[in-house]
Amino acid sequence: MQKGLIDEGMCRLFLSGTLEKPDKNMLAGDFEGEFQGKKAKARVIGVCSTIGGGGVYVVGVDTHEQFSRELAEGTNAVARAIRFKLGNEQPPGK
DSSP, rough: TTTTTTTTTEEEEESSOOOBOOTEEEEEEEEEEEETTEEEEEEEEEEESSSSSOOEEEEEETTTOOOOHHHHHHHHHHHOOOOOTTOOOOOOTT
């Protein structure tokens, strides 16, 4: 995350501050750069699995002018709601 998120032709987002650790299995930061050819801001949160290897990124991105606190807070909420499970676990009630 410190080196940014780069997908040629899609996005070039770079950390614009310091990384935060909102939970023991998360790293979060605010990014700026380009997304789909437009100047953009983003909230990026990396969530590591608490039951083994793996993890996901949650990215909330919009144009520099349209990026809002609500989008950043929504991105945080999605990241906090992620739950990992082992592949052989059954859903509750099954």
